[in-house]
Amino acid sequence: QLSERLVRVAKYVPKGAKVADIGSDHAYLPCYLCIKDIELTAIAGEVNEGPYQSARKQVERSGLTERIDVRKGNGLEVIHCGEVNTITIAGMGGGLITTILNEGKDKLEGVETLILQPNVSADIIRKWLLHNEWVLVSEEILEEDEKIYEVLVAKRGNDESLYEDQKEQKLLLGPFLMQEVNHAFKKKWQYEVDNWKRILAQFEKANANEQVEEKRKNLLNQINMVEEVLRK
Numbered sequence: 001q002l003s004e005r006l007v008r009v010a011k012y013v014p015k016g017a018k019v020a021d022i023g024s025d026h027a028y029l030p031c032y033l034c035i036k037d038i039e040l041t042a043i044a045g046e047v048n049e050g051p052y053q054s055a056r057k058q059v060e061r062s063g064l065t066e067r068i069d070v071r072k073g074n075g076l077e078v079i080h081c082g083e084v085n086t087i088t089i090a091g092m093g094g095g096l097i098t099t100i101l102n103e104g105k106d107k108l109e110g111v112e113t114l115i116l117q118p119n120v121s122a123d124i125i126r127k128w129l130l131h132n133e134w135v136l137v138s139e140e141i142l143e144e145d146e147k148i149y150e151v152l153v154a155k156r157g158n159d160e161s162l163y164e165d166q167k168e169q170k171l172l173l174g175p176f177l178m179q180e181v182n183h184a185f186k187k188k189w190q191y192e193v194d195n196w197k198r199i200l201a202q203f204e205k206a207n208a209n210e211q212v213e214e215k216r217k218n219l220l221n222q223i224n225m226v227e228e229v230l231r232k
């Protein structure tokens with residue numbers, strides 16, 4: 001049974017897509033996609049030997065070797081230009097996901113859909129999408145096994161209007177997620193706010209200097225920004 005987190009990622013993969021799942025580990029996601037959609041084909045990319053072997057075994061066990069190509073390599077280097085139209089990258093931090101996208105920019109030609117599932121730092125991905133001509137079209141936030149995950153879906157294009165007002169707040173919290181404010185969203189951001197308040201209290205005890213004051217102001221601004229949305 002596929003985790004709810006990956007089911008949510010799968011939900012956004014277009015029918016009949018040519019998918020590259022980067023950092024595929026056991027290749028659970030591409031196997032699930034191929035079983036659900038007979039037209040779909042996939043590449044499962046893995047940089048590490050252990051997960052690469054797990055992916056190969058899983059694909060063989062599922063009888064999907066004709067439709068899923070398991071390749072070993074770093075990030076997008078496992079795909080050739082124009083080979084896929086959809087990329088999924090799940091279960092990593094937002095920083096690593098954007099590094100993978102940045103290092104493989106030339107391989108994004110012909111790719112129409114990105115489905116990214118950061119465990120942390122989704123804001124780094126939103127900024128990357130905005131600066132690299134991708135439009136965020138959907139977002140999800142969910143809780144599974146006491147952990148909170150976000151799913152970001154992007155299509156090609158330019159849409160500055162998404163961030164026309166409250167840009168900083170939207171980049172941090174997610175323009176779609178902050179409209180919905182569901183249970184997982186509240187839980188994640190309340191935890192962050194409580195943590196920032198603890199840090200703020202430490203700053204207030206510290207000897208004031210320009211640097212501390214700057215950090216204190218930024219933190220306070222961030223707390224206010226998030227609390228404003230949580231109060232809604």
Ligand code: SAM
Pocket residue numbers: 006022023024025026045046047048051073074075076089090091092096100
């Ligand atoms: N995508 C799966 C999921 O969401 O359940 C696996 C997530 S697992 C935590 C992260 C996987 O990404 C690991 O198997 C790791 O080897 C792989 N990985 C990390 N950096 C990578 C890179 N630059 N290129 C390809 N795979 C990478």
